[in-house]
Amino acid sequence: MKIDFATWPDGTTVTDFAETAESLELSSDMNRFDDDVNVTVTVHKTEDEAIVEGRLAARARSTCVRCLEEFDVAIEEDFRRIGKLVPAVNVGEDTGDPDYLFLPANEPVWDLNTVVREIILLAIPENPVCTEDCRGLCPKCGENLNLKECGCEQPKSDSPLAKLKDILAQKTKP
Ligand SMILES: [Zn+2]
Ligand SMILES: [Zn+2]
Known part of the structure; x- marks a missing residue:
């Protein structure tokens, strides 16, 4: 208009x-x-x-x-x-x-x-996520982890939470 x-x-x-x-x-x-x-x-x-x-x-x-x-x-x-x-x-x-x-x-x-x-x-969000706790896709087999556990072994350091913990750990280092 x-x-x-x-x-x-x-x-x-x-x-x-x-x-x-x-x-x-x-x-x-x-x-x-x-x-x-x-x-x-x-x-x-x-x-x-x-x-x-x-x-x-x-x-x-x-x-x-x-x-x-x-x-x-x-x-x-x-x-x-x-x-x-x-x-x-x-x-x-x-x-x-x-x-x-x-x-x-x-x-x-x-x-x-x-x-x-x-x-x-x-x-609009730049990186839209469907829900805050969306688990995403399995990096190995591509399964939607919100719908199904695929059973693949997940490398621990790849999860967003682990990354966050790493960042926090670094920040609190003297
Ligand atoms: Zn999602
Ligand atoms: Zn998988």
């Missing part, structure tokens, strides 16, 4: 919109988005500034990095952004606040999809 400063009414407006994952370019190898992303925004607008307070909801189909099974990740995020029209030469200047954006006054259209996309990409 876009806020066109030329036509968007001044004052407070509440609106809902839905965007497809394709239009937001969300899908990656580890996360697939089958549903639309739903967004509700309250826009407080003046001639040269818009304050957007919103809430977005999305659902990612993620692949667990340990067991490679797919699972759902629900994303719900509140956000607030301020867009201010400034002369085009000033657009690149640092506002000092990542939530405060300069927009070119000669092209006064604010594409909120870029905001929504950024928030979702920050919200």
Whole structure:
């Protein structure tokens, strides 16, 4: 969705919109988005500034990095952004606040999809795991250890817990 400063009414407006994952370019190898992303925004607008307070909801189909099974990740995020029209030469200047954006006054259209996309990409886990205690795949035979014990002998030092213990042991060394 876009806020066109030329036509968007001044004052407070509440609106809902839905965007497809394709239009937001969300899908990656580890996360697939089958549903639309739903967004509700309250826009407080003046001639040269818009304050957007919103809430977005999305659902990612993620692949667990340990067991490679797919699972759902629900994303719900509140956000607030301020867009201010400034002369085009000033657009690149640092506002000092990542939530405060300069927009070119000669092209006064604010594409909120870029905001929504950024928030979702920050919200999805970089290394998704289906559950905290997912046991992953057997490194020897590939069996999903959440479903079945394969009986292979597991090298002890390969388990994430053992690695953590090693790290902790190193840290506590004098
Ligand atoms: Zn898993
Ligand atoms: Zn095995």
